[in-house]
Amino acid sequence: MYGFSPAATARILLPVIRRTTLRRTGTNLSIAARSIANSSFHRDEGVSRSSVTPPLPSRAHNAPYPTRTHNCGALRLEDAGSKVVLAGWLCPGRKAGKKLAFFPLKDANGITQLVVQARDNDSTLADIWEVPSESTVLIEGVVNARPQSQRRPVPAGDIEVQVTSFTLLNRADTELPIIPTDVFNVPNEELRLRYRYLDLRRAALSDNIRKRSQVSHIARTGLHEHGFDEVETPMLLKSSPEGAREFLVPTRSPQQPKQLLIASGAVDRYYQLARCFRDEDGRKDRQPEFTQIDLEMAWVSWGPPTPVSDSIPVDGFSREWRIGGTEVKDVIEALIRKIWHQVEGVTLPTLFPVMTYAEAMARYGSDKPDTRFGLEIQDVTKIFPEAVQAELLRRGELLEALVVKREEGSPFRVAADEIRQDMVEEGIEQMDLTRGGVADWMANSALLRELGVIHDNVTSNALLSAFGEGHRLWLTSRKRTAEGGSTPLGRHRLNVSAVAQQLGHLKFSPEPRFLWVTEFPLFTRADSDKDFLAHGRWSSSHHPFTAPMWEDIEKMYDGRINEVRGQHYDLVLNGVEIGGGSVRVHDASMQEYIFSKVLQPLQRLRLLITMLALLPQLTDDEKACFNHLLHALRCGAPPHGGIAIGFDRLMAILCKTESIRDVIAFPKTSAGTDLLFNSPAPASADVLQQYNIRPVGN
Amino acid sequence: MYGFSPAATARILLPVIRRTTLRRTGTNLSIAARSIANSSFHRDEGVSRSSVTPPLPSRAHNAPYPTRTHNCGALRLEDAGSKVVLAGWLCPGRKAGKKLAFFPLKDANGITQLVVQARDNDSTLADIWEVPSESTVLIEGVVNARPQSQRRPVPAGDIEVQVTSFTLLNRADTELPIIPTDVFNVPNEELRLRYRYLDLRRAALSDNIRKRSQVSHIARTGLHEHGFDEVETPMLLKSSPEGAREFLVPTRSPQQPKQLLIASGAVDRYYQLARCFRDEDGRKDRQPEFTQIDLEMAWVSWGPPTPVSDSIPVDGFSREWRIGGTEVKDVIEALIRKIWHQVEGVTLPTLFPVMTYAEAMARYGSDKPDTRFGLEIQDVTKIFPEAVQAELLRRGELLEALVVKREEGSPFRVAADEIRQDMVEEGIEQMDLTRGGVADWMANSALLRELGVIHDNVTSNALLSAFGEGHRLWLTSRKRTAEGGSTPLGRHRLNVSAVAQQLGHLKFSPEPRFLWVTEFPLFTRADSDKDFLAHGRWSSSHHPFTAPMWEDIEKMYDGRINEVRGQHYDLVLNGVEIGGGSVRVHDASMQEYIFSKVLQPLQRLRLLITMLALLPQLTDDEKACFNHLLHALRCGAPPHGGIAIGFDRLMAILCKTESIRDVIAFPKTSAGTDLLFNSPAPASADVLQQYNIRPVGN
Numbered sequence A, B: 001m002y003g004f005s006p007a008a009t010a011r012i013l014l015p016v017i018r019r020t021t022l023r024r025t026g027t028n029l030s031i032a033a034r035s036i037a038n039s040s041f042h043r044d045e046g047v048s049r050s051s052v053t054p055p056l057p058s059r060a061h062n063a064p065y066p067t068r069t070h071n072c073g074a075l076r077l078e079d080a081g082s083k084v085v086l087a088g089w090l091c092p093g094r095k096a097g098k099k100l101a102f103f104p105l106k107d108a109n110g111i112t113q114l115v116v117q118a119r120d121n122d123s124t125l126a127d128i129w130e131v132p133s134e135s136t137v138l139i140e141g142v143v144n145a146r147p148q149s150q151r152r153p154v155p156a157g158d159i160e161v162q163v164t165s166f167t168l169l170n171r172a173d174t175e176l177p178i179i180p181t182d183v184f185n186v187p188n189e190e191l192r193l194r195y196r197y198l199d200l201r202r203a204a205l206s207d208n209i210r211k212r213s214q215v216s217h218i219a220r221t222g223l224h225e226h227g228f229d230e231v232e233t234p235m236l237l238k239s240s241p242e243g244a245r246e247f248l249v250p251t252r253s254p255q256q257p258k259q260l261l262i263a264s265g266a267v268d269r270y271y272q273l274a275r276c277f278r279d280e281d282g283r284k285d286r287q288p289e290f291t292q293i294d295l296e297m298a299w300v301s302w303g304p305p306t307p308v309s310d311s312i313p314v315d316g317f318s319r320e321w322r323i324g325g326t327e328v329k330d331v332i333e334a335l336i337r338k339i340w341h342q343v344e345g346v347t348l349p350t351l352f353p354v355m356t357y358a359e360a361m362a363r364y365g366s367d368k369p370d371t372r373f374g375l376e377i378q379d380v381t382k383i384f385p386e387a388v389q390a391e392l393l394r395r396g397e398l399l400e401a402l403v404v405k406r407e408e409g410s411p412f413r414v415a416a417d418e419i420r421q422d423m424v425e426e427g428i429e430q431m432d433l434t435r436g437g438v439a440d441w442m443a444n445s446a447l448l449r450e451l452g453v454i455h456d457n458v459t460s461n462a463l464l465s466a467f468g469e470g471h472r473l474w475l476t477s478r479k480r481t482a483e484g485g486s487t488p489l490g491r492h493r494l495n496v497s498a499v500a501q502q503l504g505h506l507k508f509s510p511e512p513r514f515l516w517v518t519e520f521p522l523f524t525r526a527d528s529d530k531d532f533l534a535h536g537r538w539s540s541s542h543h544p545f546t547a548p549m550w551e552d553i554e555k556m557y558d559g560r561i562n563e564v565r566g567q568h569y570d571l572v573l574n575g576v577e578i579g580g581g582s583v584r585v586h587d588a589s590m591q592e593y594i595f596s597k598v599l600q601p602l603q604r605l606r607l608l609i610t611m612l613a614l615l616p617q618l619t620d621d622e623k624a625c626f627n628h629l630l631h632a633l634r635c636g637a638p639p640h641g642g643i644a645i646g647f648d649r650l651m652a653i654l655c656k657t658e659s660i661r662d663v664i665a666f667p668k669t670s671a672g673t674d675l676l677f678n679s680p681a682p683a684s685a686d687v688l689q690q691y692n693i694r695p696v697g698n
Helices: A006-023 A028-038 A124-129 A189-194 A203-225 A255-264 A326-344 A357-364 A386-395 A413-418 A435-444 A446-451 A457-467 A488-502 A530-534 A550-557 A588-598 A620-624 A627-634 A647-654 A685-690 B006-023 B028-038 B124-129 B189-194 B203-225 B255-264 B326-344 B357-364 B386-395 B413-418 B435-444 B446-451 B457-467 B488-502 B530-534 B550-557 B588-598 B620-624 B627-634 B647-654 B685-690
Strands: A083-090 A100-107 A110-117 A136-145 A159-170 A247-249 A269-277 A289-298 A354-356 A397-404 A429-432 A472-479 A514-518 A523-525 A538-540 A568-573 A576-583 A640-646 A693-695 B083-090 B100-107 B110-117 B136-145 B159-170 B247-249 B269-277 B289-298 B354-356 B397-404 B429-432 B472-479 B514-518 B523-525 B538-540 B568-573 B576-583 B640-646 B693-695
Touching (some): A100 A124, A110 A124, A110 A136, A124 A159, A203 B203, A203 B269, A203 B326, A203 B647, A255 A269, A255 A289, A255 A627, A269 B203, A289 A326, A289 A647, A326 A568, A326 A647, A326 B203, A354 A357, A357 A488, A357 A514, A386 A397, A386 A446, A397 A413, A397 A488, A413 A488, A429 A435, A435 A457, A446 A472, A550 A588, A568 A640, A576 A647, A588 A627, A640 A647, B083 B159, B100 B124, B110 B124, B110 B136, B124 B159, B255 B269, B255 B289, B255 B627, B255 B640, B289 B647, B326 B568, B326 B640, B326 B647, B357 B514, B386 B397, B397 B413, B397 B488, B413 B488, B429 B435, B435 B457, B550 B588, B568 B640, B588 B627, B640 B647
Parallel strands (some): B110 B159, B354 B514
Antiparallel strands (some): A083 A100, A083 A136, A100 A110, A289 A640, A397 A472, A514 A568, A568 A576, A693 B693, B083 B136, B100 B110, B136 B159, B269 B289, B289 B640, B397 B472, B429 B472, B514 B568, B523 B538, B568 B576
């Protein structure tokens, strides 16, 4: 299957990367490319791009590349002379002599004719000629008008693009079960259905899928114009007695189908208001069936380099987005702005704040910070004597504190006094910032005892001078590298806020506080079993398709799993996670490495079930379920990423209700039962007989 | 539960009907009402409105009423002086002295203040005062501006309507488990969920549901503007190994939820692009999961009387719609026109042809006639001698024929010659219209033998003079009252067309041929078991919620079940049924009568499963499943009707493909398997154990 030797792959990949991002100068594009290479993308100084040499044969480009400027159907005569960046599937080329070749480049929007000329000291023509058809490539070039006689009445049919450089984004297998450009030999239907992600790349089929989208939107718009409201009705209802046969429906989300769809190239940007199923007990205010605004985009990228201004915090929050998937971010922000503008009459800021996971955990002790009130957590390690700092360092820990100032007008002042030591979580120690209060605390602190601190005036003075006298403080230690969704002090912060709200002292402005949280750890130690911990087993923090940050790829291949950050992003509103997504792995060998080497088989251990209902850790059997995805990646999958917004939760916030049941026409109880339709109900023995099953014990 | 005596009910119902439709003159409305009473709605001369006195206490109005002119939130100051028709839920009234009362009338769009004044010889005030709150009523009246001080900044808050007459459409129970207008005593959540159709009538909740619809459409529109395509992904996929728990999902459509939704009043017009499930073997080109454009509308009516011009056939087709649900018809025609205009650039006619079921069966031998070619079937009974006609009458049969003229240019001429007697269905006799041909036929005809015809020249001459010599003719007998979806001659007609198409002689113009088929028999004899036939058991032709034509209600209560026509409509395109719907029964006592008296229990007989996955015939257990629907009808359900359009089939026609698999992103095979996701797959014993079930035999 691997028709290319690793050496040949490297020959195509590496020079092109260098050329694309470093070599060319004097154009806007190359400035952008250079900025990418020199600034934000080189933040982690320890990893330079050329050192990314994974141990497995890499066949995909995982480092940054310039954002496409147009899709393959967009260029017109008036664009002649422009420098452009295009991405798409490479179709079989045609040579015209030794120094010239033509390649159609296609995507869901059309086909652009590429012209590649051999030049001295430039291997572009030789390199691109070796790329298998159906690979995804990104090219830079200049638009030329085609000679009058060669113009075609199709999108982009009047122009061609003279290629100046190209990047092989994802190499396709040389032997594909279906050749999407071959309109004369359409394979039999069984083959077409088995490899649907290739069949969907055929124009005959992808035209239908897009027409379907068009018609459904015309129908919806027409119905809204006629005064209709769209209402979602339940799917999970009682068995109809003696009705037609039924289906055992897995807990599901459209995660895999949507990635296969984008891999097919049938559509450039997919969305669905998708009904999802999940069966979880005891989760308050969750529904077994729920709706997501689910979307996925091909060709996501790092975008233009973040302007320096965005990295300067505004109101304490940065706007700097250092991972891929900028197109997803832009679309979601535009969508949220549109909804709030049209429904609430509120104009939201153009850019939402962006916080790394590490920052969110440090400042708010939560991966979904509620930033409607301050009360930030502070790292107080440095206040303590050097010996204590050394001991903390040895343990890989730090000391952090939450301080409530006893100031006039502070909404937390009274709340802080209401909270007694026995009301706070174990491990958090409470003190009054007075001579006596600190002395009391030092005399009784288990924390200090553990760290070997003796009752000294130095520490006491340092605390009082750092925060001033008269206030209240909570202190605890935690691991330097944050883990999980919240810290004890983060939960305590929310408790203080809740008490202040109950007392009527804390009121939030109606203005919604949106926030992105990014750069999560890609993997989480499977810590539910100490034995496994010892063996260093890992699970995916979100799901196994999330791509690592490109700066951390080498760490992943080197086994420094705990240091790898993912290109994952959560959208948080008022302290509630309303959506999450990621840039996906589009590199089959990387995906296989993650399945096989990182997510090692972990038998008989019930793991956290992600929202996506995909197991974070995989057995061999489970990996087999992803074979079609792996194959789709090998057939020229474009870089892609997406997100899912919890529509029920979003609506609950818009409707200012606490319960999502108030925004669902026919909801279920928190126990998952439907009191209106009396569902679920026992299936009769007759019904079960149809499925050849019977209750255990019968 | 029946707080009204039948006499009291009649007192409210009947005078109002008469007043509404007959008494008032001199306004446009009363002209419309009179036309309704006198023309199209009195087609069936045997039934006059006043004779509709069902044996069960009727609590709902089932006869025609004028169409509402505005919804309850639509009227403004500038409408002052207009005569209007409004429909809605009656809220608790307030008397101002003995001769004046105010009633708020509400619907999903707002609340209009009604003013009712007592007048001599007019019981309107007394009658309306006796109507329980939450009943649905239709009023006629005149818009007045409210005094400046009483105006409210809400929809319709500047005006009030002086009531001139009212119709009690559906009386609500006097004791409702939830009082939707009581904003101070919101019941506990269990009660709210159990009677969701009443809870949804509360403004607090219905506002949310409509806001949800608004936001989902903004989101969709925004995504389309950003170049996204909506693609539906499969729900029926393989069990994820060790994933979260799964659900046994019944074959389903949103039929019951959507009726409950409309009964609630939360929305006036519901739609959903709804995913439906169905498990049927051996149906070619069907999918176990499929999508419908599903809609339902409150307050559907007979509309303004059909202009005489519509009843004059154009190109052989009438445009006359004689049943209720005109609003559904209008919306669907507008929607289809919009789709064809925007997607195909084709302008469709303003009115689609309408054909009764009886006419479709007589002319085309099909309830979904393909009218792209003529070749109509002819009733030839009258050509035969009177003795034969008498025998046919005795049998309740007729003779019908299909004739292909052997004329130059006829696309069927060669096809007709290709068809041999052994290729036609049993019971159809073939002859050449020549002396010899007719003689041959008469000598061998089983049909004539059965009818006792001797070989005579009279019949022979009559045939030849009726059709002319030289042509080809097929003849058969059938029941005078058509049954089922097609007749033998109707199927034969399609065969002749298929042969002509194969020969390349028959080509259809690309112009789509839309057609409504209406006035289906409401009930079908359950003929799959001769014993039951003898007992006269009936099943619903479509589903048990379809309303009878109002002219046939008395026949239904009189037990003349076979004569009852339903307010059902099918939309047919090029001979394919692409949608169907009906006006629903909104009268609880009628619905109970249909369940109990017409659809008698029929045990252990596997019946035709309707597209709606609702059993046409019902056991007691099955009836219990509809208890919540019956209760919803008793809580003031408005008259309503809807339709579902098969979106996959519609798209297949728009995409000019034979298979709906070509318009579904991830389809299943005709055997219902998914070759991409390898679904369905066996569930492991472990998985089954979670549900306390195991395979039979283990």
